[in-house]
Amino acid sequence: MTPPADSVNSAANPTLEALGEDGVLARILARLPAPDPARVPVGPGDDAAVSRIEGRLVTTADMLVEGEDFLPAWCDPVRLGVKAAAQNLADVHAMGAAPHGLVISLGAPGTTPVDVLTGIMDGFAAEARRAGASVLGGDLSGGPCLIVSVTALGTLTGPAVLRSGARPGDAVVLAGTLGRAAAGLDLLLAGCAPEGAPADLAALIEVQRAPRPDYAAAATIAGSAHALIDASDGLAGDLGRVARASGVAAALDRDALTALAAPLVPAARALGDPDPAARALHWVLTGGEDHGFIATVDPGRIPVGWTRIGTCRAGDSGVSLDGEPVADTAFRHFTGDR
Incomplete structure (x- = not known):
């Protein structure tokens, strides 16, 4: 995703390589809403999240790859985050389950401005909230293009709908x-x-x-x-x-x-x-x-x-x-x- 030239490497919107992994992660974590401690006593920021669930666990995964699943010129970061969350949350519901949480992994070139990733996370967290799910954590990596990989977790208290x-x-x-x-x-x-x-x-x-x-x-x-x-x-x-x-x-x-x-x-x-x-x-x-x-x-x-x-x-x-x-x-x- 290529932003206007004057935004790249600006103080307000540095690239991923200028910030480094820890700096990028800090910006992302600062934007995530805190999960409900009754459901997620340990959320993003530690080695792993800890959840309290009722019933059986439902798991699904999906990814969006630049050039294969979306084109940056058509899909701004916030909408891309919404799309990434929605396609996974829909699969949880399609099993008759209730969404519990989402894990997201992002890969991008180091030249990517950080507001691309924070925009994705803003849309992702908003759609998770609309579905009643929490963002539990994720991972960051460099890569040749923008990749958004998501795992969604849900809970079943009745039979799965197949x-x-x-x-x-x-x-x-x-x-x-x-x-x-x-x-x-x-x-x-x-x-x-x-x-x-x-x-x-x-x-x-x-x-x-x-x-x-x-x-x-x-x-x-x-x-x-x-x-x-x-x-x-x-x-x-x-x-x-x-x-x-x-x-x-x-x-x-x-x-x-x-x-x-x-x-x-x-x-x-x-x-x-x-x-x-x-x-x-x-x-x-x-x-x-x-x-x-x-x-x-x-x-x-x-x-x-x-x-x-x-x-x-x-x-x-x-x-x-x-x-x-x-x-x-x-x-x-x-x-x-x-």
Whole structure:
């Protein structure tokens, strides 16, 4: 992440190599809110954190690598911190668990201004706080590019909600959004600057840069969902994982998907697509990174805040729309497949 030239090596914003590891760490620690001592009696700053937990421990990890998962020109440090926290906290909720804490490791070139790392930590801590989690600690290292690696911890007092629990007859339900981050990404790729974009397009770009999952909705369904997943890789891809793990067929409802696609049509028009409605529907089906939650549940037990988008049926595992299979075209590392 390259800041304005006049900020580099200034007294207020020195580089990492000018401050040294201890100096960088001191600036980061000074910005972190103190954790609740009842849950985290020993927080950041010692050799390790100490937590008090109730129930079983849930663990997940994810990373963001410059050039592979984000471009600095599109994502300022604070938003990058939000994104790093959100994608991990969503996975904790997708197990039916409550977030407890986050551990973050940062790698960056020595020429990086320190406000890049402190900005990441500001966004990271704010999103952790929104989810009811604490920042427990982490690590620093030099590297050829900016890397943000996160481990999230959660607690389970009931059974875990797995991908493999969907049953024929279940309603497929959604909390949050689908396709908005994908639309925002395509707008960015087309050179649409969020600062000068119309409000409806800027809102889509914001979902790509700093998704904010509906953690409260995920918590309301944890006790009744048969299966639950964070749709980080898109509706077709992640619902397909549920269908295969559960041995069910997931039939999507066109009217529900059309309603989800409607706010995306202006973006498709702005990009000059000859069939804006079809492009918007494609984003809903295949676009990831909104971190909406997809669950299956008894049709009579759909909580407030969840929208029915389909039905599980007996049959060959997969996802269909109007009786036709929906291809999984989600991005995958190493191959670049979309």
